[in-house]
Amino acid sequence: MSPQQKALFLPKKQGNFELGSRSIPSPGAGQVLVKIQSAALNPVDYKIKYTGMIVTDYPTVLGTDITGIVEEVGEGVDNFRKGDRVLAHGKFANDFTAFQQYTLTAASFTAKIPPGESFDSAATVPVGLDTALVGLYGNHFGAGLTPPWTKSTSGHESNKPIVILGGSSSVGSYAIQLARLSGFYPVITTASPSNEDLVRDYGASHFFDRNLSGKQLQAAINKITDSPIRIVYDAISLPETQPVGWELLANNGTLVLTLPALVKEDEGKGRKVIEAFGNPHAPKNEELCSSSWAVVEKWLSEGTIRPNKYQVLPNGLEGIIGGLERMRLGQVSGTKLVAHPQETQ
Incomplete structure (x- = not known):
């Protein structure tokens, strides 16, 4: 049996979030397996829950703002190695999302986090x-x-x-x-x-x-x-x-x-x-975003791009549920909400 991890599921269209477990995926060519330290929330996450937009396959795991530690790299990945601190832009496929403890990322849309930056602050960067x-x-x-x-x-x-x-x-x-x-x-x-x-x-x-x-x-x-x-x-x-x-x-x-x-x-x-459709995985965005992701580490290191202010949610993955509701109700301003999946009880 594959090693298991905790994940926050949306079990059905317009359903309620539930904590569960799923297998930890293995990286393929051009992919990186990341142990997620911080996952940031975005408005699209609650909009998917309430409208059923974008996602067609359920149960689904949401979230696309990812930071963590490289666990394993797939074939052809030579710019990352186990132990690297990274940020990445995920996509809405369960093996590549943020609201779980481990995820795959595309190496092209992954960057190292410079020493002066925390997992939490870097998690506010990818989607925005x-x-x-x-x-x-x-x-x-x-x-x-x-x-x-x-x-x-x-x-x-x-x-x-x-x-x-x-x-x-x-x-x-x-x-x-x-x-x-x-x-x-x-x-x-x-x-x-x-x-x-x-x-x-x-x-x-x-x-x-x-x-x-x-x-x-x-x-x-x-x-x-x-x-x-x-x-x-x-x-x-x-x-x-x-x-x-x-x-x-x-x-x-x-x-x-x-x-x-x-x-x-x-x-x-x-x-x-x-x-603006900011998904780097979209074929028409791949070339542009591959070239920009190549300079993200430099931008963060030099302070050319500064991450958002953030607030950490309690209770690991479960804290995401209340965080998304606060966002839906307009109770969050000038701040990104960030969760720590590894702290899930």
């Missing part, structure tokens, strides 16, 4: 960073900008303005940091007033209250820059934020969303709306 990154630089699921790591000099978007709605969210925080890396200026963001210092720390040059109307925000931005806003990244993408982003956007600009579009593209002005 990849979603921000694909939304800005992806040719299929993004605005198609030139990635700043592809040439020796960054600053491809030097002195062009960008607006990021929801800068204190996980995706928003990484979008701010990448925008800064690409040379955008001013980097304008919205958030709750209580998160102003946080978004400025991430690199926003200008902050506005998220409760401003579209017209109020437009007027405020006009006082900062008279350059056209060609990129708006709406990291919230709710019915109330999408029209605001659309109003701000100049002719031939791109509105990047994290949820399905509610605004309609207008051919006369040439404005586009794109839903």
Whole structure:
């Protein structure tokens, strides 16, 4: 019998989470077996539970933000070895998810954690960073900008303005940091007033209250820059934020969303709306994300990319259940929730 591990299951569509056990998988070619130390929670995890989206096979194990210790490497993996501390972006297949004690990861979307970074902080990186990154630089699921790591000099978007709605969210925080890396200026963001210092720390040059109307925000931005806003990244993408982003956007600009579009593209002005699909395992994202994951360790080591603030949940895998409910009820702001699967009783 294969060695067993504890896992948090969603036993059926729109069911209730249950703690159970499953076999520890073995890595195939290009894969790494990781003993999970920290797993971060994402909004998609509770949305799957309540709507039944994405997942078709049950029982299922959720979670895609992974950090841990390399236990074993598969054939052809020569950049990791047993004992390495790593972070990785999982996928929704039970052998590759985060809400369990061991998981497989794709070596291409795994990176070493530098010595100064904890498992908890690094767990806040994969999904948020990849979603921000694909939304800005992806040719299929993004605005198609030139990635700043592809040439020796960054600053491809030097002195062009960008607006990021929801800068204190996980995706928003990484979008701010990448925008800064690409040379955008001013980097304008919205958030709750209580998160102003946080978004400025991430690199926003200008902050506005998220409760401003579209017209109020437009007027405020006009006082900062008279350059056209060609990129708006709406990291919230709710019915109330999408029209605001659309109003701000100049002719031939791109509105990047994290949820399905509610605004309609207008051919006369040439404005586009794109839903960022930050899954690195998607064939159209593989090349972009393989090249970005190759520099994640360097970015974290140098402080080029800073992880999110986080809060650790109690009770191992069982703590995830209450954490997801808090997220669904809007009780989490400017912070990622992180669980420790190895502490499961």
